[in-house]
Amino acid sequence: MNSQDGEADQRASLIETCLRMNAEGLNQGTSGNVSVRHGNGMLITPSGVPYTSMRPDMIVPMSLDGDWSGDMKPSSEWRMHLDIYRTRAEAEAVVHVHSTYATALSCLRRSIPAFHYMVGVAGGADIRCADYATFGTAELSEAMIEALDGRRACLLANHGQIAFGTSVERAYGLAVEVETLARQYAAACSLGEPVLIDGAEMQRILELFKTYGIQKPRS
Ligand SMILES: [Zn+2]
Numbered sequence: 535m536n537s538q539d540g541e542a543d544q545r546a547s548l549i550e551t552c553l554r555m556n557a558e559g560l561n562q563g564t565s566g567n568v569s570v571r572h573g574n575g576m577l578i579t580p581s582g583v584p585y586t587s588m589r590p591d592m593i594v595p596m597s598l599d600g601d602w603s604g605d606m607k608p609s610s611e612w613r614m615h616l617d618i619y620r621t622r623a624e625a626e627a628v629v630h631v632h633s634t635y636a637t638a639l640s641c642l643r644r645s646i647p648a649f650h651y652m653v654g655v656a657g658g659a660d661i662r663c664a665d666y667a668t669f670g671t672a673e674l675s676e677a678m679i680e681a682l683d684g685r686r687a688c689l690l691a692n693h694g695q696i697a698f699g700t701s702v703e704r705a706y707g708l709a710v711e712v713e714t715l716a717r718q719y720a721a722a723c724s725l726g727e728p729v730l731i732d733g734a735e736m737q738r739i740l741e742l743f744k745t746y747g748i749q750k751p752r753s
Contacts, residue, residue: 544570544577545590547702552585555631555706560713565694566631567609570702571619574598578615580606610670617675618682618698625686625698627705632694635716639663640689646712646719649728651739655711656687656697659736666691687712 551568555561564585569578575597583592583606594608598620602608609615615628639646646653646661653661664681667673678696681688687697687708695712699705722728731739 541572541577542590544572544702545593548577548579548593549585549588549590551629551702551706552579552588555629555709556585558710560633560710561631566629567611567615568627568629568702568706569609569612569615569619570627571625576615576619578608578612581609613670613672613675614678614696617679618696621679622682622698624700626700627702628696628698629702629705629709630694630696631709631713633709633713633716635720636689636695636713637693638720639716640694641692643691645689646715647728648731648733648736649719649722650715651731651736652711653715654736654739654743656708657685658740659733661685661687661689661712661715663689663691666693669693689716 548568548570552566555566564582567579569576572595575595577593577595579588580592580594592606594602594604594606596602596608596612596616598616600616611630614630618625618628640663643663645663648659653659662681662685665677667677674690678688678690686699687695689695695709697705697708697712699708719728
């Protein structure tokens with residue numbers, strides 16, 4: 535595969551993921567955005583284009599300095615994507631959505647604690663909620679990077695969630711897991727006070743996740 539074929543595939547996979555996240559109910563409207571690492575920068579979905587009319591040539595290439603080329607403006611939330619690629623070498627793709635339950639918890643500014651062992655899928659004993667800052671700002675990006683320390687996903691206060699992975703498919707899969715966990719946690723909280731898994735047990739679970747290869751990219 536030459537690099538041009540690779541880029542065409544990457545552009546197509548971003549559009550496919552946008553369509554999928556709305557079809558599967560993870561996102562509504564055009565609030566979600568998806569990117570993939572590309573060369574010394576990234577490819578990201580454009581600002582304000584309905585996914586059903588998005589074409590591969592509308593995907594915006596950006597450098598890690600924040601410059602972009604082409605006629606389309608990148609998603610207004612490009613900064614969070616870029617800062618993940620800048621600071622997390624393992625990140626190959628990023629998915630950001632305003633999924634309903636993750637967003638609902640983020641409005642309570644509540645992290646998802648170890649109420650279920652699958653919380654470990656994001657890399658640690660909880661899924662943190664980043665401090666509030668205005669969308670699109672460097673302040674929000676900074677708060678997000680802090681909340682992502684040792685994790686591959688976090689909630690964003692009064693906003694939604696963001697997840698990354700070693701491929702678009704994996705980043706998307708993690709965003710789905712975060713939304714599922716948020717929904718389950720909300721349901722558990724509606725019945726009473728969930729009993730949390732203790733720290734030692736969560737450490738054991740995180741080790742098991744590594745052993746079972748959940749975090750390893752497919753070869
Ligand atoms: Zn957003």
